[in-house]
Every structure is written in structure tokens, then in C-alpha cells.
Amino acid sequence: MTGLETKLRALRDGGRKLVVPYLMAATTPGWTEYLLAAEAGGADAIEVGIPFSDPSMDGVVIQRAGELALGRGANPFGILAELRGISLGIPMLVMTYYNLFYRAGLDRMAGMLAEAGVEGVILPDLPLEEAGPWIEAASPGIATVQLISPITEGERLARVVAASEGFVYGVGLMGITGERLKLAETATGVARRIKAVSDKVVCVGVGVSSPEQAAEVVAAGSDGVVVGSALVRRVLEGARPQVIEEFVGGLRSAVDRG
């Protein structure tokens, strides 16, 4: 069991619903303030996006944030160096695409992530079948979170869930990141299906954008939610860290109310 899993299980087992905000790195000079703000708002862990040139699973908001960051000259090493410089009381995960790790070298990247205090990674384009070399380089220091989609089923569902480290990421809908006016039906089903095969911590993300939607997801049995585009959009609109803190706070109280 990775350190990340231990921490999140403890929270979950203590009855707490998990709020996991996603923020794109390097969108503004003081972007790390957003991480601190998210923590202050009541986040239980935080996902930091490292921008990639070809974010094929992201919607326009996160695409645009990534382009902004890249346009500002961001690179993975610089971002990790900045993460090393801040001190958060909650676990940090990195979310990005596999090529950045591949290019850096897997062992080297694992080392750099660990040094930066990152405890887990989410690589949407690295399915379990291809994850072997990376997991070998990352374990056990860094948890590799697996995704379960609304149509992952049967033997495969059990296998991927079993392999997931840190927590299990339930993808809320068949689609890419981005806010939706209404929660997809699939977002409530996916957690239930994961729960049926495992007692791992489950967080549902993609298409979870508002406190109401977050509450709905946990009410349906998920241990927590991942919220990204709703936050990133605010950052793109020039929101101060305070706004992020308040929005995360809103998620916090919504899931706490249950």
C-alpha cells in the first residue's frame, strides 16, 4: 500500500468525503498560491496538471490552460522545482500525459516527483496494459492511480481496480474533461460498480463541476470527487486565490452535508 493510499483510506475510514481539486500548473506567475488556497478551502489532496502539447483527453478549458502555461515557457522540471518549494499539508498528485515521463526517463521522472513531494500520478493515456515499466520505476514511493470508465466491466474492472494505487479514479462520463450543466448518469453508477469489487478509495471526476454535482456523486456512494475544469476556468478568468479557496470551500461543505 502506497503512502497516498494509506492517507486517503484513513480519511475515508474516518467518515470524511474527499475533495480533490485539479489545477493546471504554471498558468500564472503565482500559480502555486492556488494550491495553497485549495488546501485552505478544505481539499484533501490536490492534482497538479503538467501541461502537454497534445492533451487528447482534455476539454477546451484545460487545453487552454495548458497552452497558456506552455506559452509562458513552463516545463515539467521547472514545475516540479516549484512544487518542491511549497509546503502543503495534503498529498499532491501530478496529472499529465505519459510522453513527458517517457521523454524524461521513467526512473529519473520518478525520482524528481518524489523529490518534489508528489505522492501519486494520474496518466490518462497510460492504461494498465502499458503501465508496467512506469509502475516499476515509481513503486512504491509514487502511487499510480488507475482510471475506471463507465464502460469498464467484468474481469477487466476487477483487474484494473486491483492494480490502482492511491485511490481509484472513476471517470464520471464517456467524454473529456470539462464542465457539464448536469451530472451524467454514469457518474453515479461508476462508483457503485467499483465499490462492488473492492474497498479501495474511489473518487469520481470528469464532468463534476459544481457543489451540487459533487454532493450528488458522494451521495451515490463515491468516497470523493475530483473537480478540475470548474476551477481552471476561474483561474483563466483571472480569479484571485481567494476565489479558489471559496469555491473549494463550497465543494467541501456540499460533500460534508452529504
Next chain:
Amino acid sequence: MTGLETKLRALRDGGRKLVVPYLMAATTPGWTEYLLAAEAGGADAIEVGIPFSDPSMDGVVIQRAGELALGRGANPFGILAELRGISLGIPMLVMTYYNLFYRAGLDRMAGMLAEAGVEGVILPDLPLEEAGPWIEAASPGIATVQLISPITEGERLARVVAASEGFVYGVGLMGITGERLKLAETATGVARRIKAVSDKVVCVGVGVSSPEQAAEVVAAGSDGVVVGSALVRRVLEGARPQVIEEFVGGLRSAVDRG
């Protein structure tokens, strides 16, 4: 022997070199004045062009004159009516394309030409092989002039020359109507070759544009010259009849000097 041939032979046999100007009909309201002017300048016969939509053997000058005439609403019947109204002391020929005759009906056209006092026709797109029906309709009142080109040879040369009525039209060059700076070599050869097989009257046209060129052609053995574009260009440039008379006069003296 047609009437036209009798007249031209008489002139030729009297030692006169023939000057045959070509003028496009209906280019201006008073266009028949140009015919009278040509006569006054010393023409021995005159060719009147009836405009056709697709003058495939004509250069730009005569094309443009034809378009001008058609644009003014000219039609073959109207033109022939106007010709009937003028009195020239020299023979008139009509030069045009066969479709206008075909469309009018051959007998009807022959009758209208005769009524208008036209004694001969030149139809460049009606070769001897196809001329039978027309000649039948036109003979003997109207002479059908045949063309001989620089490359008409042997048996064909003899046959076409023999069939030509009125006179034999020697085409001065391999090409379409239009002024040339220099007389083509072929213009001097063609008359000689026709003379070698017949004693018919020979006039050379196409590419004969100036008094000097006219003189060269008759010096080489032709009985006369046909000059078109050089005159029509002057008409298009707005020349008064006087100018046409003078230009024809110039041709007259040039061929007379020999």
C-alpha cells in the same frame, strides 16, 4: 462563263491589273458610302462582307468589324436590301460564311443576291467538295469563286481552279485575314501555280495590305489583288469615305506602276 468572269477577263485581257477591295457591311450607318468611295478610288470589283457570328477564317480586324455590324443589328437580308439601293459601276461580290446561305435556303439566297445586283460569292468554309448544292442554286447568275491555298497541289489544284467561277482566289499565305508587315513568300508563288494550270483571272488576297505588297503580288504574275483588313481597319478607326478612296487609289497606282 458567268457574267462576272466575262467582265474581269475583259479588264485583264485589256492589260489592267485588278484591284478588289473588301469591306465589311453595316459597320456604320453610312457604310455603303465606302463602297462608292472604293469605286471612286479605282476598284475593279468589290467584296462586301456579311457579318457572321463565327468567322473562323478571319483575323481580329475583320472579326471586330463583324461584331460591330452584328451589334448594330445587321442581318443578311437587310444588307442585301441596302446593296440593292446603291448603284455601282463595278461588279459586287459577297464574302461570308456558308451557314448564312444554308439557313436562308440556297435558292432563296441566290435569288436575293441576284436581286441585289451581286455577281459573285466567296465562301471560305465551302470547299469545292461541299459546294455542289450551292453552285446548282447559284449558277449561272452568281459566280462562286474558289480558293486556292499555297499548299493546294497537283490534281486538286487543277480541279478546283477549273471549278472556280468569276476568278480564282489565290490565298496569299497559310493563315487568316489580317495585315502583315511583310508579304509572305507564298503570296507570289500561288498565282504562278494557278497560272500554270489555267488562264483564268487570278486575284491574290489575305495578307496583302499595302500598295507595295499589292505591286509585289502583281509583279509576281497575279492578275490582281484583294485587300481587306487594311481597309477595314481604317473604317474601324473612323476613317471618312475619302480616306478609303485615297487608299484604294494608292493601290490602283501601285499596281498600275507594276
Next chain:
Amino acid sequence: MSVMGHPDPTGRFGEFGGRFVPEPLMPAVIELERTFEEAWADPAFRDEYHRILREYAGRPTPLYHARRLSESLGVDLWLKREDLAHTGSHKINNVIGQALLAQRLGKTRLIAETGAGQHGVATATAAALFGLECQVFMGEVDVKRQALNVFRMQLLGAEVVPVSSGSRTLKDAVNEAMRNWVSCLETSHYCIGSVMGPHPYPYIVREFQRVVGEEASIQFEAATGKSPEWVVACVGGGSNAAGTFAGFVDSSARLVGVEPEGGAAIGRGVVGVVHGMESMFLQDEFGQVEEAQSISAGLDYPGVGPEHAHLAAIGRASYESVSDAEVLDAVRILARSEGIIPALESAHAVAWVIRERERFGDGDSVLVTLSGRGDKDAETIANATGAGL
């Protein structure tokens, strides 16, 4: 003389045809006639012609059973796919033949008229293939509406000469080509693009296009075991129709040529003599040739090949017409139901089948020659449908 056999010694199909050329051109057309007769009787020449069509031009072109369109129309429809021939239309068949003749005649230069530009492109292509010079005459109006083809001709090394006389379309390009030809007979072959002009052209071009109908007839028989009841092709000058009909004239098929409403030389024309041939032409009461009006540059011609006038006169083929609007509809329908964008010219034949679909008997098969592809027409179609490009 059998129907669609050899023309008579004066170059006539029944009453139509002949050789109305100025005396300076006479030796050239006589020489061409003799050379063609010899060549066409020479197995080596035919072999070479068919070899090039096969290895270079992509023959045989498929005969395609248009199942989805058949179903939606309730007509058993087959398409002879000249759109797949090299350069994009049947025009290549004729120019390969004529370029071989030019070579045999010792000529070093091809001249051609073009409307849609397909014949110009084909001629420029054959010129490049045989290492000949090439000059293409094209009405100014057509130069504008077929810009893609103008560029293709230039890229192929041909000179495109815009013609600004008359209606500035195909008929004037013919005039200009003839004017040019007479001045360079020694070096140049005039490569006429359809079954028109003075004898022997209508005959030569039909023979070089005969491959379309002969292939189609064999292919249809192989696929169905029978002959089609209807054979349909668009008619500009009429070469794709003549080539197609030649393969079926001895069968019981009903032959239908489709003209554009604004250029229906058989439908609305009268007999005359223009461009060297006695045939049907749109003309006024005085014999002045009228301008055709068609959305397709390749059918924008006021005359028709003499053999078609003859087939119409003896009732062996019928000639019908369709409107520009029907043609545009046909383009869209064929594109959407079969994934084939036809040339506007070819779409005339399809449009007629669509309009007349009630007319075909149960079990009748309709074979349509799709003379070319529509890439060249994208801009015209876009403008006509308000799509812009």
C-alpha cells in the same frame, strides 16, 4: 452503311457531317483521314493505343452498380466510371489516340480548344507524355470558371490562350484553334476534343471513345448476363455519348443523350453548317450561331456532333434536356448516396434518370456514363449553391 459504322465517302452520317473547311486546311484533313484509316487498320497502332490506355490512363474503368441510389430511385442504375480515368474524364481516351496519330503524322505540336478544361488538360497531358508542344485555346469566360484546370494545363507545360472573341466560351475557342491551326499545319496537329468538326474528326473521336461503350457492354453482360434496357450519356459535342452508344447501338438498348436546356442543339437547334460540319446548331433566323447557356462549361456549346444529329433523325437515339437546377440536385444526390462527385457535365445524364425515374419499366436496367469527376467544378457548384469556397 450500318448505324454507327463508317461514315460515307463524303464524311457523312446520313445527312450530317461532311467537311466544310477552307481550302488551306483541306490537305491536312485529307492527310489525317488517310493516316487514321491506316493506323486504325494497323494492329500495332491499336495495341499501342490500348496499352497506353491500360498502363497509363487506368483502363478499363469500372462499371459500378449504384445500389443505394438504385434503391432510392427505384431504378436499377449502373455507372460507367470515366471519372476514374487519368485526368478525370473520358477525354483522355481521345487525346491518347490523337497524340499517337500526331506522332505518326510527324507533328511536334498539339493544339486544342477546351471548354471545361478537361479536354485541354487531357491534351496537355498527352503532349507531356509524348514530348510534344501544346497550346490550348479557351474562352475567357471558361478560363475564369475553370481556374483549376487552367493551372493544371500550365503545370503540364501547355500554353493556355484565353479567347476574347464572340461569347468567349467553347465555340469561340474552336474558331480560334482553327485560325491558329491554318498557320502552323506543318508542325501541328489540331486535337479536336469531341465528335465534331470536319470529317474525319467526328469519326476519329468516336472510334477513340468507342472503348467506353465496348468495355461497358462487356462489363454489363458479365455482371448481369443481359444487356441494359437504357443507355444514357450527356451530350456536349457528344464524344462520351458517341463512344458509349457505339457499344450498344447493335443491342436493343434505348439510347438517350442528355443536353443542357440552354444548349440543346438537337432539342432546340436547326440544321446548319458551322465548325466544318453539317449538323444541328442553336442559331437565330439569319443563321447567326447563338450562345449556349449552361452551368457546365463542357456542355456550353451551341452545336452537336453530326452523328448525333443523324441518330436523332433516324430515331435510333433520343435527345432530352435538363435544367441547371436539376443538374445541381443530381450532383448532390449522387455525392450523398454513392460517394461520387460527378462533373457537372456528367450530372446531366444522372439528372435525367432521376427526373424520369417513373418512366423505366420494372426490371429495366439503366446504364449511365459518368463522363468525368467534379473536382474541377467545386467552385461553380459552391457558388451556385451559395456555399462559397
Next chain:
Amino acid sequence: MSVMGHPDPTGRFGEFGGRFVPEPLMPAVIELERTFEEAWADPAFRDEYHRILREYAGRPTPLYHARRLSESLGVDLWLKREDLAHTGSHKINNVIGQALLAQRLGKTRLIAETGAGQHGVATATAAALFGLECQVFMGEVDVKRQALNVFRMQLLGAEVVPVSSGSRTLKDAVNEAMRNWVSCLETSHYCIGSVMGPHPYPYIVREFQRVVGEEASIQFEAATGKSPEWVVACVGGGSNAAGTFAGFVDSSARLVGVEPEGGAAIGRGVVGVVHGMESMFLQDEFGQVEEAQSISAGLDYPGVGPEHAHLAAIGRASYESVSDAEVLDAVRILARSEGIIPALESAHAVAWVIRERERFGDGDSVLVTLSGRGDKDAETIANATGAGL
């Protein structure tokens, strides 16, 4: 595993390939793999596929001996004429196969990415032919430079979606197509246009393009009694090259893939994982994918199919590159000497042969796959050569 045989169970050709797709797509690619394996082993499927290629798409395409160009280059040059295939390139072979798969999968909609628009046109065509809906993703830059193809797709009933993210060319169109696909897996098949993407696509597309090489090999042998010493094809994603090479990989022919200088994924790229595959990509030191720069939209891609990375790694094929200027020269040279206007993509292969002509041994034959025709590129060529259009 024989060279160019079946990929290994992880979808790898040697070290390259694999299946790097997000979990939501995993069931779809697994289902596609299974369906393809079944279909490809099913004679009825293969018959249907080959029947459509024959009756509809114009196969076999000719193998043409380019005599005049051979003579002027001093190289015995043969061209496999994919430019004569329906829609104007080899892309039709693949989409016909994939549309049949989509049908077998019960899908009612095709989505596709496109660069030059040839794959988009081919997909729109297959969609029309099979009565499927169709949406094509195309970079904004390409929408502009391939306007003719955009119009063709629309006329065929497809929706063209301009992609404004990233470099606004092919790679971004791929991203957008994948984004779309994940949201409509149930109804839609993603019809990838080259030997790229996650397993089984590189394998499927190569198999559907194998017909190019197999035909060419039989045709060359029939014409000459031997095998060519050199086999050359342009490489974007690499489908025409893969299909061609598949027909010759077991012969002694030297296989050459030609990339654009500004998009030489094998020549200047490094190994990475993008678009679902482990292969070679142009990328910076951090792993950000770089924009390719090529005059030809169809080769303007910073990656390459994994099997090519493998063929390069084991030395069975070599990959070379040519400049835009060399490509434009090659277009002109081929047009003027053979009457064939190649696609800018295809002209890369010709350009390499022209540049390297001294390198071929006496008596060597060079077979080049001419993957497509150049009509779509008229405007680009005109602008590049200052001719205007």
C-alpha cells in the same frame, strides 16, 4: 514474428506500437481488434472488400513505366498509380475496409481526422457509400490550404469540424477526433487515416493498404520478370509506404520511405508515446510534440507509424527526407515529362529519386508509389511558385 507480419499480442512491431489509450476507449479498441481479426480471416469479408475496391474504387490501379522520365534521369522508373484510385489517393483502400468493419460493428457514424483532406474525402465517400453519418476533424490551417477538399467533404454530406487548438494541423485534428470519439463510442467508429494510433489501427490500416504493394509486386513481375531493386514511397503517418512495403518486404528490394524535411519523425525525431502509440516523434527536450512544417498538408505530421520506426530500427527500410523546394521541382518535372500531376505528398518520393539518381546501380529498377493526385494542391503549388491562381 516475420517482418511485416502480425504484431505481437501487445500490438507491437518490435519495440514500437502498443495501445496507449485512456481506459474509456479500451473496450472499443479491443472490440475493434477482435472484429478485425475475425473479419480478415473471413473470406466473405475479404471478397466484399476486394469487390468494392474493384467495382467502385478502380482497382487494380496501373503500374506505369515512366519512360520519358526514366530516360532523362537515367533511372528505370515505375509508378504505382494510386492517383487513379477513386477520390484521388490510396486513402480509399483503407476507408473501404474500415467502413466495412464499422458496419460489422453495428456503428452508424464515422469520424476521422484529416490533414490534406484526402483521408477526410475518402472517409466522407465511404460514409456516403454505406449510408453512415460522417464528421471530419481538420486543423484550421489545413481547412484553409485544402479548400477544395473541404468542399468535397461537405458535398458528400460530411460535417467538417475545424480544429483551432495547438498547431491547427493534422496532429491536433487527431486529438480532437479522439476527444470526440470517446463521447460517442456506441454509435461511432473512428476511422484513422494512416498506420498510426493505438493497436490495432497500425495493423489494420497496413493490411487494408497491403493491396497496393501486392498489386505492384505482381504487376512489376509480370512486366519485367524480376523484382524491383528499389521501392520508394512517401511517409506521413506511413500508410501508403506500409502498404507498398508489405508487397516487397520479402523480396530483396531496398525499401525507402521519404519524409518531408520539416516533418522527419524518423530522421530527426526521438522515441515517445503520442496518439496512442510508442513511436518516433518530433519533440522538444521535455517531450512536448513539435509542429511539423511541410508544404504538403498530408505529411505535416510530427510522428510516424510504429511499424516504420521498427523497420528503421532493424534496418529493413531506410528513411530519407527531401525539402519543399525539391518537392515542387519534382511536381513540375513529373507533370512535364509524363503528364502526371502528383499530390505534393507523393512528389516527395519522386523528389528523392530525382535527387539520388546517381545512386542507383546500372540496371536497377525503382518502383515509386504515387500515392495521390495533385488537383487538391493546385492552389498551394501556384502560390509557392508565384503563379497565383
